[in-house]
Amino acid sequence: MNEDFGDITSFLLDMDGTVYLSDKLFPGVLDFLAALRRTGRGVLFFTNNSSQDGAGYSRKLTGLGIAVEPGGIVTSGAATVDYLNDVARVQRVYALGTASFEEELRAGGLLLDDQQPQAVVLGFDLTLTYDKLRRACQFILQGVPFIASHPDLTCPTSEGPIPDCGAITALITAATGIAPVVIGKPHRYMVDAALKRLGSTPAQTAIVGDRLYTDMEMGFRSELRTVLVLSGESTEADVAKAARKPDLVVPSIAELIPLIS
Numbered sequence: 363m364n365e366d367f368g369d370i371t372s373f374l375l376d377m378d379g380t381v382y383l384s385d386k387l388f389p390g391v392l393d394f395l396a397a398l399r400r401t402g403r404g405v406l407f408f409t410n411n412s413s414q415d416g417a418g419y420s421r422k423l424t425g426l427g428i429a430v431e432p433g434g435i436v437t438s439g440a441a442t443v444d445y446l447n448d449v450a451r452v453q454r455v456y457a458l459g460t461a462s463f464e465e466e467l468r469a470g471g472l473l474l475d476d477q478q479p480q481a482v483v484l485g486f487d488l489t490l491t492y493d494k495l496r497r498a499c500q501f502i503l504q505g506v507p508f509i510a511s512h513p514d515l516t517c518p519t520s521e522g523p524i525p526d527c528g529a530i531t532a533l534i535t536a537a538t539g540i541a542p543v544v545i546g547k548p549h550r551y552m553v554d555a556a557l558k559r560l561g562s563t564p565a566q567t568a569i570v571g572d573r574l575y576t577d578m579e580m581g582f583r584s585e586l587r588t589v590l591v592l593s594g595e596s597t598e599a600d601v602a603k604a605a606r607k608p609d610l611v612v613p614s615i616a617e618l619i620p621l622i623s
């Protein structure tokens with residue numbers, strides 16, 4: 363395992379399961395962030411969770427004692443807005459997501475349209491209803507492109523995992539036979555946005571996350587330094603079974619402090 367962080371100037375930090383679980387900050391997080399600052403390293407918080415926007419996460423982190431501006435956070439929702447504007451080049455979308463996700467789409471210049479949308483956009487919809495599912499499937503079967511903000515099957519909470527965007531995607535795909543374009547981790551689109559903000563190259567950047575199939579997979583694909591924490595979803599047994607191992611596996615973020623100091 364590579365435990366030398368001498369060449370690493372920037373850290374991408376996953377949030378759910380890495381920095382906190384629900385509303386509980388993991389021990390050592392504040393000291394880890396202080397060590398990053400002390401050693402002049404950049405940090406960007408990163409999440410596939412599209413139920414809140416950057417401002418929402420900024421409030422949440424600030425409430426937990428981590429002062430961070432909305433620009434210090436990249437969500438899959440923000441990356442989805444970029445994709446819709448820059449790649450898909452659509453304006454009218456049918457959205458399945460929270461009020462915050464809808465607001466993020468509107469703020470990004472998109473129009474919410476439940477009559478003739480140019481894309482069906484799925485986020486982590488904590489307000490999902492059967493009516494929304496039915497309409498989304500009808501549009502998709504009519505040939506409207508299907509875009510999902512991220513592939514996570516579940517979201518970790520202090521009460522156990524709850525169904526996330528990937529699980530809702532699976533339902534829609536089962537009903538329509540059509541798989542979406544997926545934007546969030548582990549896909550490259552999100553990494554490029556993050557590296558641009560950090561001003562770092564893949565070789566100078568480490569990703570710290572709790573999931574093999576999103577965080578670590580993204581690091582592998584983009585050739586970032588990969589650090590898996592076992593404080594969230596993945597277990598040592600998962601690592602043992604994984605075809606490709608992260609550069610470093612630690613019980614939690616606290617164990618990284620001596621390695622970067």
Ligand SMILES: [Mg+2]
Pocket residue numbers: 376377378379380571572573594
């Ligand atoms: Mg996570």
